[in-house]
Amino acid sequence: MASHLQKSWRLSLFCSLMVLLGMVRLSTGYATTHFKPSRWNSAHATFYGDDSASETMGGACGYGNLFNNGYGTNTAALSTVLFNNGYGCGSCYQIMCVGSKWCNKGRYGHGSTSITVTATNLCPPNWSQDSNAGGWCNPPRVHFDLSMPAFKQLAFWKAGIVPVQYRRVPCARKGGIRFSFQGNNYWLLASIMNVGGGGDIARIWVKGTRTGWISMSHNWGASYQAFSQLGGQCLSFKIQSYSTRETIVAYDVVPAYWSVGMTYQARVNFR
Template structure:
């Protein structure tokens, strides 16, 4: 009996170490949030050219997989850039301009809608804190409402980001400073913390720069690079091993074969 108890305790301890000691296993998978009320406007034209770049730093949104289904968030939602990459379902609500045959559209946060303190928040200063507001690309807005409405009430909710392929890492900086933009993030879509490891170093913590970028003040040239990333929302952690070869260069984007759930 004592041997069985010791064996059972060993199994329990092994299970605890396996689940709790593994951040990816211990953290939850991102689930859709409840619907909430807000308002939406649009910026740019039908080409979505005005949405390129943006405060998150994703550059050309078509080349990097985001397309025209994007949105700029008011600063209350933007959260100093930690909301970059998050995904939302948005549906037009109780307006005669709503497209009745469209249930909702799904967009990715790629930009900041800055406050306009010269206008009141209910008449022009739509993105003034503490207002929650979505400034959509015009193509995305046109999926849910007549663009001539200008502004419509909407229901919105955070949803998991469905991405094809793995995380992508766009490199900037120099030999002593590595700046990395993380793109194509699945699951919660966001990044809370990040580390880099050279083939000849241990893990080095990277600090949040702005938007979807993280930086490390370290000499990492001539080493293959791996990244450890934790989701801001779910706290799930994944490791992308040997993403960039030892011959990596700034100005290039490197893809991994791993992503968040």
């Protein structure tokens, strides 16, 4: 019994030191593919909330406070077809206002201004309105409901709605992928944030110091869950991009003394 406790203590100490020292390794055996911008497509954009962007906090992706978690105000709620049951969370889009008198002019007064936004929320359908008259996010319509500060970079806010051109672009993130925890010792719910590259997530696996790799099921948005006893173990995560299928591993990113309500950051990210 004493030997078992000493072994568990040594494992906890070892993985905690790994975290403190930042000894997180990039996985090998996976092809590294760089996310390429897509072709330009047509859509429309509106906005919600006010200049404070307070109404954009939280949202269907589960990113919580967008200022604290690095997303700021350049964010968008996606229509159902782009949101893709939460697999569109974290994806980045370059958007440009076109063909409207309300569009802001680009640099030196030529062309149109473009911005890059991150998908952090769902713009739900409004079945009581026609898709061309208020039901902007009704399927199969492609639509971006921007924060007000983001919309005002593209066009005069009184326009309400403007035609845009958009394309998927790589997400440039500072720092590593973040894991925000909820749940308990037997049920782990992790919200995955600050993902670079494609920005989106297809699958997540978690591994404790006393387990093999456990596939986490998709809960909602960018949140994944594991029904396993993981308390008191140092945790590693394997993350697969939805867009590129590129996979990276953040080894020993979470110390054995982890707790719910905390956010942990890896040293690796997609590029």
